[in-house]
Amino acid sequence: KAGVTQTPRYLIKTRGQQVTLSCSPISGHRSVSWYQQTPGQGLQFLFEYFSETQRNKGNFPGRFSGRQFSNSRSEMNVSTLELGDSALYLCASSSSPGRDSYEQYFGPGTRLTVT
Amino acid sequence: QQQVKQSPQSLIVQKGGISIINCAYENTAFDYFPWYQQFPGKGPALLIAIRPDVSEKKEGRFTISFNKSAKQFSLHIMDSQPGDSATYFCAASRANDMRFGAGTRLTVKP
Numbered sequence: 001k002a003g004v005t006q007t008p009r010y011l012i013k014t015r016g017q018q019v020t021l022s023c024s025p026i027s028g029h030r031s032v033s034w035y036q037q038t039p040g041q042g043l044q045f046l047f048e049y050f051s052e053t054q055r056n057k058g059n060f061p062g063r064f065s066g067r068q069f070s071n072s073r074s075e076m077n078v079s080t081l082e083l084g085d086s087a088l089y090l091c092a093s094s095s096s097p098g099r100d101s102y103e104q105y106f107g108p109g110t111r112l113t114v115t
Numbered sequence: 116q117q118q119v120k121q122s123p124q125s126l127i128v129q130k131g132g133i134s135i136i137n138c139a140y141e142n143t144a145f146d147y148f149p150w151y152q153q154f155p156g157k158g159p160a161l162l163i164a165i166r167p168d169v170s171e172k173k174e175g176r177f178t179i180s181f182n183k184s185a186k187q188f189s190l191h192i193m194d195s196q197p198g199d200s201a202t203y204f205c206a207a208s209r210a211n212d213m214r215f216g217a218g219t220r221l222t223v224k225p
Contacts, residue, residue, distance in 0.1 A: 004158075031211055043159070043204060043215035056212040090158050096211055103149070104213060106158035 002027065004093050004107035012113045018079040021110045025072050025093030031055075032074040033104060034066060037088040049074055050096065078112075086114045118142055119207050121216025128223050134192040136219045138205035141186065145207035145214075150179065150190045153202045153218075162203075163190070195223045 005024045013019050025032050033056075034046040045058040049068035066076040072093075078085055088111050092104040121138045128134045140148075147166055151159035165172045165179045165188065172179045178191040192199055200223050205216040 033211055033213065035213075035215075042217045043206075045213055045215075048211045050211075056210060058212075092158075092213075094211055102147075102211070103161055103164060104208075104211065105161060106151075108156075108158045 004091055004105055006089075006091050006107040006110050008110060009108065010111045010113075012115060013081050014115055015081055015083060017081050018077060019081060019112060020075050020077045021089055021091075021112075023074045023076075023091030023093075023107060025074070025091075026095075026105055029093035029095050029105075030072050031094040031096045031102070031104075032068055032072065033092045033094070034074070034076050035090040035092065035106075036060075037090055037109070038086075043090070046076065081114045083114050085112065087112060118214040119205060119216045121205050121219060123219060124217065125220045126222070128195045128221065130195065130197060130223055130225050132195050132223075134195045134199070134221055134223070135189060136203055136205065136221075137187065137189045138207075138216050139185075139187045140207045140214075142207070142209070142214075143186070144209045147208040148179070148181065148188050149206050149208070149213075150177075151204045151206065151215075153204065159204060192221075195221075197223045197225050199223050 031050045033048040048056040068074045088109040090109045092106045094102045096102040149164035150162045153159040176193045181188040
């Protein structure tokens, strides 16, 4: 079974621009979660989507948004990029059929650099 | 607010020794406690996980000990190997809202 895939793997953007990152979950997984990883703040939960609906949300500003498609693929968007948005963005998928916690499997991440 | 506190920040162990990493959580609603291993340039990989109705879980050289009353859990790596050198994260989750510890950088010296 193929793992979680994320595209692109690397991205360089300028302050003020917007960016869209993509995540394809493991086949059969319906839950997709997004995380931001930085040296200073560590791994922080952004949001989780299940069956095309945002089910959980972390403490990030509204510039960070996401969506999930009917095939469970997910995208996250960051608008009006700031230098502090430079990070590794990780996507994780889970087979969670409901609201219980299940194993989450991470993709390799997208390294975003904002200049 | 840091919901999961992890220690130590870094750990150096000799080959064959035992590596121990500790975590404490605050929210009693958490119902799932995984440990992840991350190598440079890679995403975190699920290592082992436990639910609060169990006090210990062992998989190969990796063991989680869980103390529900103290709201603490720990990872023990037996017979540590140089290939175990990585950053380890504990986490606590409720309905896939997962909160991570700050990470422990483990170095196993040959």
